[in-house]
Amino acid sequence: MEQDEDSHQQLSTVSLPRSGRPSKTDEKKKIKLVGEAIKRPIVTLQGLQVFLASTSQSSKTDKEEEVEDKVDNNLLVPSVSSDQGFVYVDEKYQIGEQLANGGLGTIFEGIRKSDKQRVALKVVEKNGETMILPDEPDPIPLEVGLMKLVSRHPACPQVIQLLDWCETDTHVVLVLERPELCQNLHTFIKQRGRIGEPLARHFCYQLVRALQHCESREVFHRDVKPSNILVLLTTNEIKLIDFGCGDLHEETAYEEFCGTKAYAPPECLKNHGYYSSPTTVWTLGLTLAFIVSGHLPFEPGKNECIFIPSHVSQELQDLLCWCLCYEPEDRPGLEEILLHPWMNEK
Template identity: 30%
Template sequence: MPLSEAVPNNLDNGAPKTIYQKSIHNLHHDQKWQQETTLGKRVGLYRLQGEVGRGNFSQVKVAIHELTKERVAIKVLDKAKLTSKSRRMLVKEISSMESVHHPNIIRLYEVVETYSKLHLVLEYAPGGELFQKLTTEGRMREPEAKAVFIQIVSAVKHLHERNIIHRDIKAENVFCGLRGSVKLGDFGFSTRVSTEELLRTFCGSPPYAAPELFRDASYQGQPVDIWALGVLLFFMTTGHMPFPADSIAGLKRSILLGVITTPAHLTHECRTLIRGILRQSPSDRYKLDQIIYSEWLDGMTTNGPCESWSMLPTFGEGDVELSTIEKTARERLEVLGISPEMLKEQSSQGARSPVIAAYRIIVHRLQNIAQLPPIAPPPKPPKSRTCIIL
């Protein structure tokens, strides 16, 4: 929905009264805001900052949301560079992200479209890519790897339960949040499948590709994602890939041969899990439940979805019981000048509404805080052994 249509009906001809009204007014009338928009330093209610990533058809920038002051990531796509195939993939990407809500999956807040660009406003993970962390700091110790891996498995389980296949699981698409939390992102190759439906498109990064992608004309989606989890686990715990090669042809031969050499420093339980996941036959490969209940992950718990929330406000007849988080979110929205009536009016717009985007940002921020592990208290100083002379 164009932002010009988002101006609340109760805005009189006089000066705007609320933070939301002022922001919408500035967007259309403030000379500085309009200049920043022309220069590509602003889009909608977001002030763009530095670039943090770049792809074939897109770049990712950090931005600040004017209303909530929350930092977000914005994936900027040039419409002129999008082919018909990439447009179809983009529709699937947005659909996939709109239909999932999990603490270990990057959230989609808003879609802002201009004449030449399309902007996906996403949750920002301040720790950057897991790939960068691994290449900079080296392999993880197994306790740390367990804590990270179970979160990624939780995200994939959430997707598969909704018949969504990611098809591009890799360290570059796992993002580090606060206090050890990680988030699975980049749904550009994702697709929704029906039960037992076979896929035919080779997607994702070749080093993470399952053997059936090289061998067969069609493949099942879930085992392909699970194979990629095995490659990722190997990379996390060893610091290198399980199938090294100097070329795509060499990589294909190595993956189809399926010989894995696990370093001696890995525990027996970790090696068993890796070998159980990286099995040549999709039918023999570990299922997600086998991974979750493996000896290596014993004692680890998966994260479930953040309440039963569809990323839209709750409305119903009579008194509807709201969660504590949603009550808090609505109170904060009221301070900004966004009323329950405005939420209800624009809920059908979903990601195309700046009002719903503000709601999503605030709610997801509150849920992220609620999901974070507590900060460990500082160690107590040792008791003094000084003698007291009376």
């Protein structure tokens, strides 16, 4: 988690409303990916092949070792035709420098050789989570499936697009669009300090649209936060990224937490079941609070009172308190957020 994301400003204190909890169903969705994200080793600039070789040292037969010697340890991915065996990922992409290394993967810059298009290659270790799509003959990695769902036509300009993907026995490689001149929203805010409410409103509107698109595709992102939002510096347009903690939307409650703990809603931290829509709105509210203050609005370890900077307008305070209601059933839906007076100020 990024530094300062759990900081707060003790300027104005607002108690969160409390009321009855939503009714729970007997059947609950249980998630295997739980707890804090595991840090992967940092990848050297010698290439993707070194990374994969260093993280998949398993016992191999003499025949497998002979094949590896012939292909010089390049990244192998299944070809479309099983008769063709394996093909090199670097036949299709020129792999550049490492862009980022986080708990859920390592990202490289790349160029698609066929048309020189800029791409990002995200390498993640397989975790056993898969899903089935009608256009796929076999189960595919969960993150790939979620990204295929949100990338299908008509796509959403506020959600990063999956262009291609491949896999090895131990890793998945997602080929993503790579916008020019961009930085994550956390860095954007930290470098600029306080930003005005018109720009905050512009970011919030786009984020709501991105999350509505995810909901329409039955995708629960589950890790909405400033560092998972890219800002295009020339236009101030945004793109929601990193579906590594995501899952399919369920009407039943999720029991185990997956995401960034500082952004988890109260019902999750109290070991109660949590639901996708109220959780999404909670994380959106925290993201909006960070945008206008540069800090999360809670004291560390507490989330029953929020701290709102004195410069924030009354209308925005009202929206923040609504999104951050202690009880999940009291939070608005995404459509209600778009109808809030602060969202419609000129």
